[in-house]
Amino acid sequence: MGRPGPLSLNTITVREQWSLEQAIEGCRRHGITGIAPWRDKLAECGVERAARLIRSAGLCVTGLCRGGLFPGIDQAARRRAIEDNLRAIDEAAAIGARCLVLVVGGLPPGSKDITGARAQVRDGMMAILDHARRSQMPLAIEPLHPMYAADRACINTLGQALDLCDELGEGVGVAVDVYHVWWDPDLARQIARAGRRILAFHICDWLVPTRDLLLDRGMMGDGVIDIPAIRVKVEAAGYEGHCEVEIMSAANWWRRDADEVLRVCIERHASSV
Amino acid sequence: MGRPGPLSLNTITVREQWSLEQAIEGCRRHGITGIAPWRDKLAECGVERAARLIRSAGLCVTGLCRGGLFPGIDQAARRRAIEDNLRAIDEAAAIGARCLVLVVGGLPPGSKDITGARAQVRDGMMAILDHARRSQMPLAIEPLHPMYAADRACINTLGQALDLCDELGEGVGVAVDVYHVWWDPDLARQIARAGRRILAFHICDWLVPTRDLLLDRGMMGDGVIDIPAIRVKVEAAGYEGHCEVEIMSAANWWRRDADEVLRVCIERHASSV
Numbered sequence: 001m002g003r004p005g006p007l008s009l010n011t012i013t014v015r016e017q018w019s020l021e022q023a024i025e026g027c028r029r030h031g032i033t034g035i036a037p038w039r040d041k042l043a044e045c046g047v048e049r050a051a052r053l054i055r056s057a058g059l060c061v062t063g064l065c066r067g068g069l070f071p072g073i074d075q076a077a078r079r080r081a082i083e084d085n086l087r088a089i090d091e092a093a094a095i096g097a098r099c100l101v102l103v104v105g106g107l108p109p110g111s112k113d114i115t116g117a118r119a120q121v122r123d124g125m126m127a128i129l130d131h132a133r134r135s136q137m138p139l140a141i142e143p144l145h146p147m148y149a150a151d152r153a154c155i156n157t158l159g160q161a162l163d164l165c166d167e168l169g170e171g172v173g174v175a176v177d178v179y180h181v182w183w184d185p186d187l188a189r190q191i192a193r194a195g196r197r198i199l200a201f202h203i204c205d206w207l208v209p210t211r212d213l214l215l216d217r218g219m220m221g222d223g224v225i226d227i228p229a230i231r232v233k234v235e236a237a238g239y240e241g242h243c244e245v246e247i248m249s250a251a252n253w254w255r256r257d258a259d260e261v262l263r264v265c266i267e268r269h270a271s272s273v
Numbered sequence: 274m275g276r277p278g279p280l281s282l283n284t285i286t287v288r289e290q291w292s293l294e295q296a297i298e299g300c301r302r303h304g305i306t307g308i309a310p311w312r313d314k315l316a317e318c319g320v321e322r323a324a325r326l327i328r329s330a331g332l333c334v335t336g337l338c339r340g341g342l343f344p345g346i347d348q349a350a351r352r353r354a355i356e357d358n359l360r361a362i363d364e365a366a367a368i369g370a371r372c373l374v375l376v377v378g379g380l381p382p383g384s385k386d387i388t389g390a391r392a393q394v395r396d397g398m399m400a401i402l403d404h405a406r407r408s409q410m411p412l413a414i415e416p417l418h419p420m421y422a423a424d425r426a427c428i429n430t431l432g433q434a435l436d437l438c439d440e441l442g443e444g445v446g447v448a449v450d451v452y453h454v455w456w457d458p459d460l461a462r463q464i465a466r467a468g469r470r471i472l473a474f475h476i477c478d479w480l481v482p483t484r485d486l487l488l489d490r491g492m493m494g495d496g497v498i499d500i501p502a503i504r505v506k507v508e509a510a511g512y513e514g515h516c517e518v519e520i521m522s523a524a525n526w527w528r529r530d531a532d533e534v535l536r537v538c539i540e541r542h543a544s545s546v
Contacts, residue, residue: 145419
């Protein structure tokens with residue numbers, strides 16, 4: 001088993017500690033060669049300024065988090081979502097991101113129609129696809145763990161995401177996050193099916209017990225996911241990019257010194273990925 | 274859309290309030306015609322005594338919860354699990370249960386090998402299958418929500434459970450719990466595939482937000498699951514049994530008066546199932 005691809009820092013890993021500018025400087029200081037900003041931090045920094053800082057730090061932008069959230073209670077809400085996604089594509093292009101990561105959205109408020117929500121995701125993606133293609137900005141559907149089906153993303157397996165990719169065609173791929181897919185009995189087959197449509201590879205770990213559905217992700221090696229086994233499959237499918245560490249951890253990693261967090265990420269990237 | 278099948282009370286719904294004897298008496302008092310005990314409460318009551326009480330109350334035992342938990346750290350642990358399952362089959366037969374519900378178990382302590390755990394589940398089931406068949410006690414694999422893959426059950430979709438049924442043959446079916454399967458994009462197809470192998474149908478609801486991975490299930494109608502849509506599919510597949518309400522709710526329903534809980538279950542069974 002060879003060594004993993006280079007490390008990228010998804011900035012949510014140090015959300016409570018650092019601004020985007022600090023994260024860029026932190027990556028430079030620690031020798032981390034990739035970064036994936038979130039849009040709120042990008043807006044704080046300013047898109048043009050962030051683009052300059054990232055460029056001068058020599059960082060690869062492994063993705064912009066995030067577009068998506070397409071389903072809406074009415075036509076106006078869905079239209080607003082589409083407009084926001086068009087802006088996200090422009091932002092992603094401005095910072096030279098490898099892809100725009102899509103967390104597609106869950107059920108609109110009051111709805112129990114998950115099939116309808118899934119149709120709204122498809123329709124929303126179709127509405128932004130031309131702009132994404134013209135901008136040469138690949139859209140990365142991130143299937144989210146089924147525990148987020150109601151409130152974050154109604155695309156919940158890699159197979160389902162790839163079905164949507166098949167339907168939409170050129171310019172659409174997937175982001176594979178071990179946290180969301182590790183449990184899937186069909187994972188190996190779907191990773192092979194994905195092939196070079198894997199646009200991003202996210203890493204963290206599943207803790208036992210998990211104390212919060214959203215903000216209790218673990219550092220690689222602290223949980224039960226066989227990350228190397230998944231990473232090797234992703235590489236065998238043709239992925240040659242970074243391993244992007246994305247840890248939302250309110251009770252642990254968000255409370256630590258950010259330089260310590262980055263040091264541990266680097267150690268675990270070497271030992272547990 | 275016709276009316277749902279009759280209501281059954283999974284006793285965990287009033288775990289903090291009632292003994293099994295009280296639950297049996299509560300079902301009788303409220304006109305609930307089915308019950309599904311858990312083994313700890315059954316042991317407290319005594320199996321023979323419980324069987325008499327259930328019989329004289331005229332209740333249908335829609336399942337015994339639970340067998341399973343097959344994966345183990347070593348041969349001895351797996352052997353103990355098998356022996357416990359053999360006893361569970363005898364208990365289920367003694368109380369005239371329609372099936373023994375299997376929560377198959379997750380990863381053994383320290384393991385990251387979910388494929389191996391799944392193989393241990395298959396091997397464990399093969400080891401108890403003869404005894405189950407001789408006892409005429411159907412084994413109901415309950416696919417659990419993927420968020421329990423690590424620590425409770427590594428069978429996480431209905432399709433995966435049915436693959437295992439196909440492999441094991443006669444005497445094995447599935448328990449379909451809306452909480453575990455509602456998100457599955459392949460659900461309709463797999464319910465149709467299951468056909469009469471659906472041995473139990475469990476109901477509750479998925480709350481938004483969900484504050485605890487295990488003990489924050491909602492009352493039917495309080496969440497986002499389109500329960501009637503799933504129920505109709507289950508019936509169309511040939512299921513003619515009870516709707517078994519199974520709510521683990523530490524912060525809400527376990528703190529309420531149990532007679533009130535049963536009244537609400539009955540109302541919601543009529544309005545939201």
